[in-house]
Amino acid sequence: MKLTTWNVNSLNVRLPYVLEWIELAQPDVLCLQETKLAQEAFPEAEFATLGYESQHYGQGRWNGVAIISKVGLENPSLGFAPDTLQLCEEADGEARIVWATCGGVRLASAYVPNGRAIDNPHYSYKLRWLQRLRAQLEAQHTVADDVVIVGDFNIAPEDRDVWNIDAFEGKTHVTEPERDSWMALCDWGLKDVFRQRYGDIGGLYTYWDYQAGRFHKREGMRIDHILASPPVAQRLTWITLDRNARKSRGEHKPSDHAPLTANFAL
DNA sequence: ATGGTAGGTGGCCTA
Numbered sequence: 660m661k662l663t664t665w666n667v668n669s670l671n672v673r674l675p676y677v678l679e680w681i682e683l684a685q686p687d688v689l690c691l692q693e694t695k696l697a698q699e700a701f702p703e704a705e706f707a708t709l710g711y712e713s714q715h716y717g718q719g720r721w722n723g724v725a726i727i728s729k730v731g732l733e734n735p736s737l738g739f740a741p742d743t744l745q746l747c748e749e750a751d752g753e754a755r756i757v758w759a760t761c762g763g764v765r766l767a768s769a770y771v772p773n774g775r776a777i778d779n780p781h782y783s784y785k786l787r788w789l790q791r792l793r794a795q796l797e798a799q800h801t802v803a804d805d806v807v808i809v810g811d812f813n814i815a816p817e818d819r820d821v822w823n824i825d826a827f828e829g830k831t832h833v834t835e836p837e838r839d840s841w842m843a844l845c846d847w848g849l850k851d852v853f854r855q856r857y858g859d860i861g862g863l864y865t866y867w868d869y870q871a872g873r874f875h876k877r878e879g880m881r882i883d884h885i886l887a888s889p890p891v892a893q894r895l896t897w898i899t900l901d902r903n904a905r906k907s908r909g910e911h912k913p914s915d916h917a918p919l920t921a922n923f924a925l
Numbered sequence: 926a927t928g929g930t931a932g933g934t935g936g937c938c939t940a
Contacts, residue, residue, distance in 0.1 A: 668932070668940085669933075671932090672933095693932095693940090695933065719933090720939095721933080721938090721939065721940095869940090870928075871928075872930095873929095914931095915931075915940080
């Protein structure tokens with residue numbers, strides 16, 4: 660199974676680019692974040708033409724996540740499961756996670772809240788959101804299951820996952836509570852399969868800010884991730900980052916994130 | 926120390 664995660668920063672703007680990329684890369688499953696589309700505005704037919712089923716969870720304006728699959732798409736579920744509500748303080752009205760079973764794997768496409776700033780209420784929302792993700796994992800799965808959570812986590816797990824840790828003093832994405840929330844997912848049993856494959860290598864990023872020429876200066880962050888349960892992670896054959904997709908090409912303007920693709924012998 | 930850019934929206938917010 661060839662599985663891709665990609666924060667497209669508006670599927671409305673990016674659709675031609677995404678369709679072209681699908682034809683070139685031929686993923687079995689493509690998980691998107693930041694579609695910024697209302698539920699009814701999702702271009703389901705465009706993906707169906709290429710042989711893919713899809714499940715979108717959108718609210719328009721902001722957020723929006725999708726799973727697009729040519730290896731089946733069963734038991735879709737939008738948002739967090741109701742039975743984990745009691746484990747957290749609040750319902751989540753934002754369209755940030757969608758689940759489906761594709762090719763025998765229980766998959767989630769997730770767009771973790773950004774956090775904005777440490778003193779912003781959105782930061783504590785981010786931490787609670789991650790807590791609830793862990794709670795749902797615990798409530799519904801065991802580590803022996805084939806479970807994969809992919810998406811934009813808005814967390815750089817280690818210092819080498821940003822271009823210069825000193826530039827992040829007092830900033831979100833690298834704080835201890837965020838990294839603790841990340842570790843809680845890893846402690847449950849999920850594996851960061853990019854890190855599994857690339858060991859100690861740093862300087863490999865999935866996101867570059869549009870501002871200040873960050874991409875051209877190679878100043879990025881590794882914040883998009885593929886987390887797999889042990890039975891799936893063991894079957895990783897390769898994982899690759901399409902950095903070229905971050906470049907402008909002719910008519911195409913890029914997302915600020917690059918697609919990350921893992922292949923599993925499934 | 927600030928701003929730089931991109932996208933959606935509607936007379937700024939989010940990233």
